[in-house]
Amino acid sequence: MTKPTANTMTNNFEKNSGLTTRDKVEKSLARRRAKETRFRLYGMASVLFGVLCLIALFTDIASKGTAAFKQTSLTTSITLDGDYLNLTKDSTVDEIRFANFDGLIKRHFAKEMKPKSRSDKRELFKLLSSGAGWQIQEMLIADPTLVNSSITFELLMDDDVDQWFKHDRQLSTAETNDRLSDKQLNWLSQWIEQDRLDTHFNTLFFTNGDSREPELAGIHGAIKGTLLTLMVTLILSFPIGIAAAIYLEEFAPRNKLTEIVEININNLAAVPSIIFGLLGMAIFINIFGVSRSTPLLGGLVLTLMTLPTIIISARAAIKSVPPSIREAAYGLGASKNQVVFHHVLPLAMPGMLTGTIIGMAQALGETAPLLMIGMVAFVVDVPGFINDPSTVLPVQIFLWSDSPERAFLERTSGAILVLLSFLIVMNTTAVILRRRLERRW
Amino acid sequence: MNDTNSMKLIENHKTTGEPFSKDVKISARNVDVFYGEKQAIYDASLDIGKNEVIALIGPSGCGKSTFLRTLNRMNDTIDICRVKGDILLDNENIYGAHVDTVPLRARVGMVFQKPNPFPKSIYDNVAYGPRIHGLAQSRVELDEIVEKSLKRAGLWNEVKDRLHAPGTGLSGGQQQRLCIARTIAVDPEVILMDEPCSALDPIATAKIEELIDELREKYTIAIVTHSMQQAARVSQRTAYFHLGQLVEVNPTEKVFTKPEHKLTEAYITGRFG
Numbered sequence: 001m002t003k004p005t006a007n008t009m010t011n012n013f014e015k016n017s018g019l020t021t022r023d024k025v026e027k028s029l030a031r032r033r034a035k036e037t038r039f040r041l042y043g044m045a046s047v048l049f050g051v052l053c054l055i056a057l058f059t060d061i062a063s064k065g066t067a068a069f070k071q072t073s074l075t076t077s078i079t080l081d082g083d084y085l086n087l088t089k090d091s092t093v094d095e096i097r098f099a100n101f102d103g104l105i106k107r108h109f110a111k112e113m114k115p116k117s118r119s120d121k122r123e124l125f126k127l128l129s130s131g132a133g134w135q136i137q138e139m140l141i142a143d144p145t146l147v148n149s150s151i152t153f154e155l156l157m158d159d160d161v162d163q164w165f166k167h168d169r170q171l172s173t174a175e176t177n178d179r180l181s182d183k184q185l186n187w188l189s190q191w192i193e194q195d196r197l198d199t200h201f202n203t204l205f206f207t208n209g210d211s212r213e214p215e216l217a218g219i220h221g222a223i224k225g226t227l228l229t230l231m232v233t234l235i236l237s238f239p240i241g242i243a244a245a246i247y248l249e250e251f252a253p254r255n256k257l258t259e260i261v262e263i264n265i266n267n268l269a270a271v272p273s274i275i276f277g278l279l280g281m282a283i284f285i286n287i288f289g290v291s292r293s294t295p296l297l298g299g300l301v302l303t304l305m306t307l308p309t310i311i312i313s314a315r316a317a318i319k320s321v322p323p324s325i326r327e328a329a330y331g332l333g334a335s336k337n338q339v340v341f342h343h344v345l346p347l348a349m350p351g352m353l354t355g356t357i358i359g360m361a362q363a364l365g366e367t368a369p370l371l372m373i374g375m376v377a378f379v380v381d382v383p384g385f386i387n388d389p390s391t392v393l394p395v396q397i398f399l400w401s402d403s404p405e406r407a408f409l410e411r412t413s414g415a416i417l418v419l420l421s422f423l424i425v426m427n428t429t430a431v432i433l434r435r436r437l438e439r440r441w
Numbered sequence: 442m443n444d445t446n447s448m449k450l451i452e453n454h455k456t457t458g459e460p461f462s463k464d465v466k467i468s469a470r471n472v473d474v475f476y477g478e479k480q481a482i483y484d485a486s487l488d489i490g491k492n493e494v495i496a497l498i499g500p501s502g503c504g505k506s507t508f509l510r511t512l513n514r515m516n517d518t519i520d521i522c523r524v525k526g527d528i529l530l531d532n533e534n535i536y537g538a539h540v541d542t543v544p545l546r547a548r549v550g551m552v553f554q555k556p557n558p559f560p561k562s563i564y565d566n567v568a569y570g571p572r573i574h575g576l577a578q579s580r581v582e583l584d585e586i587v588e589k590s591l592k593r594a595g596l597w598n599e600v601k602d603r604l605h606a607p608g609t610g611l612s613g614g615q616q617q618r619l620c621i622a623r624t625i626a627v628d629p630e631v632i633l634m635d636e637p638c639s640a641l642d643p644i645a646t647a648k649i650e651e652l653i654d655e656l657r658e659k660y661t662i663a664i665v666t667h668s669m670q671q672a673a674r675v676s677q678r679t680a681y682f683h684l685g686q687l688v689e690v691n692p693t694e695k696v697f698t699k700p701e702h703k704l705t706e707a708y709i710t711g712r713f714g
């Protein structure tokens with residue numbers, strides 16, 4: 001049967017069913033509308049599902065994590081006895097470091113709470129953080145003239161006290177005293193009555209490196225490590241990626257070799273990231289002798305991982321530059337370089353930047369390859385530069401999530417919140433940059 | 442008339458009419474153009490005289506754009522395109538071994554079918570060519586070139602108050618005149634135009650045709666057009682292409698009143714194309 005023309009179609013319909021074309025259209029219209037509505041519903045349902053999952057995730061993490069930003073401490077007035085500490089107002093930093101602050105604190109609390117036996121004493125001192133002495137030491141280093149004066153400060157409590165105070169205070173003793181004894185709870189309620197025990201913003205969480213003591217553990221080291229690692233990654237992968245994309249797209253001859261290179265770049269983008277870790281170990285550590293656990297090494301490995309992403313998105317951005325713009329420039333006698341750098345690159349830049357930021361966001365959350373190159377080590381010191389041992393946020397999260405202490409789990413969620421806000425900031429920057437740079441043509 | 446018929450008529454064809462002229466600016470000799478395996482132009486020989494406007498006409502796909510683009514080597518930007526034969530600009534072969542396309546395209550400018558201003562300001566659009574070729578020694582000189590070019594393109598009065606507004610914000614006809622201004626700012630000797638009015642309304646078209654007529658005093662112009670009226674109005678000579686063959690070249694008046702070749706006649710009387 002040959003296709004009927006529009007005219008004969010109308011005639012046929014009228015003959016066959018007594019319906020005009022108009023009626024047919026009306027009838028099919030209802031069907032089409034229903035289809036449209038159904039599709040819209042599907043779409044809305046899937047968006048809703050996604051949003052709900054996101055909300056569930058965020059509320060869960062936020063409800064657990066925000067507690068990590070608060071730390072329980074005890075308002076304490078203590079005299080910095082110069083004779084006991086062997087310090088004067090002119091003591092050097094080294095002398096201060098070796099002074100027995102822990103003994104001073106123990107003496108103070110023994111006097112104040114009057115524990116009866118040796119074991120009572122031990123239980124009392126367990127309530128205080130082992131970092132309390134360090135707190136005083138830091139204050140003295142900042143201001144040595146405090147020797148022999150009386151100071152009032154927020155003395156850190158142990159993580160068990162912290163958790164009890166933040167979460168379990170309302171529960172009956174029977175439920176909680178697996179970690180705290182009746183005697184300890186008694187002392188704590190004394191302090192609560194005196195209005196001395198309270199939670200404060202947990203600055204240490206943001207200024208300290210990792211620690212075995214949860215109340216002293218912070219993410220400063222991990223944040224610094226992450227920033228240094230990402231800096232190395234960005235400095236290497238952005239210029240290399242953009243240059244590779246420009247070369248492949250604009251200058252490379254079209255032959256078998258470039259085709260193979262292209263295919264393999266696409267393949268690399270799909271390689272599991274842990275393989276890049278192994279590769280980094282084999283090449284950078286074993287051959288080039290880069291030291292382990294450093295942001296430099298991490299950055300090198302993450303560069304390998306992000307390069308394909310950046311190259312692919314940069315090439316897509318270059319391809320999307322309208323050919324008419326190139327022709328216009330060539331037609332005026334612009335050289336290849338001028339066409340690329342005056343016209344193609346500025347127009348492709350927003351897309352390239354978006355791709356780069358997506359790549360960096362991937363690198364920010366990457367854990368597996370960094371485990372392979374030793375960034376999983378326990379590092380207390382905040383790294384100063386790219387050749388200091390350090391860890392990164394996602395690995396820190398991984399490490400803490402493995403700890404048995406409840407306070408560490410809380411910090412895990414806290415660190416996740418920080419990581420997520422990093423991501424949100426980066427992606428927002430990507431969107432803003434894009435808007436800024438995007439030009440109509 | 443169908444393709445098989447016309448194919449017979451142009452087999453081993455030699456161009457009829459007067460493809461050669463005396464006061465030559467560009468002369469093409471035995472030009473073959475291939476896209477990969479496919480041949481798009483067969484053995485075309487044609488002279489373009491100084492200060493003349495030559496119209497290239499013919500059915501869609503016959504190779505007008507392809508031929509035009511050989512004249513400033515724009516075909517070089519297409520990977521699969523190969524050109525055989527000689528094209529002489531002032532008696533120098535532009536396909537010679539050591540010819541640089543950069544100065545060539547400064548001498549032979551091009552205006553495209555679709556207006557394609559850069560996503561920059563009107564000023565920067567016009568100033569781009571002079572800038573890359575170093576035509577102006579100072580800001581003042583550059584300003585002068587921009588003003589002169591916009592005036593020649595008949596756009597000055599419309600844009601003189603917003604030179605730093607984006608060129609893409611102009612109307613289609615204004616954009617095309619901006620592209621012409623951009624081309625003449627480099628002060629070329631030859632201007633190639635590939636259907637410059639196909640996206641424009643009759644008023645904008647009339648303006649550009651007027652402009653072409655004025656530009657002829659200074660430049661040599663080759664224009665591809667689908668409008669017979671336009672060819673008749675602006676050109677002195679007309680070349681008719683068919684299926685990659687240069688069928689006939691004659692003074693425009695002659696082509697439109699007494700065409701020599703049967704195919705030309707069929708085309709201008711509207712029997713195909």
Ligand SMILES: Nc1ncnc2c1ncn2[C@@H]1O[C@H](COP(=O)(O)OP(=O)(O)OP(=O)(O)O)[C@@H](O)[C@H]1O
Nearest residue numbers: 476481499500501502503504505506507508519521
């Ligand atoms: N980039 C290209 N790659 C391959 N073939 C091409 C290319 N450009 C043109 N061709 C072919 O070359 C022949 C001539 O094309 P050309 O664009 O020169 O025609 P034209 O006469 O300008 O047509 P129109 O009037 O439609 O613009 C056509 O058959 C076309 O398919």
Ligand SMILES: [Mg+2]
Nearest residue numbers: 505506507635
């Ligand atoms: Mg064309």
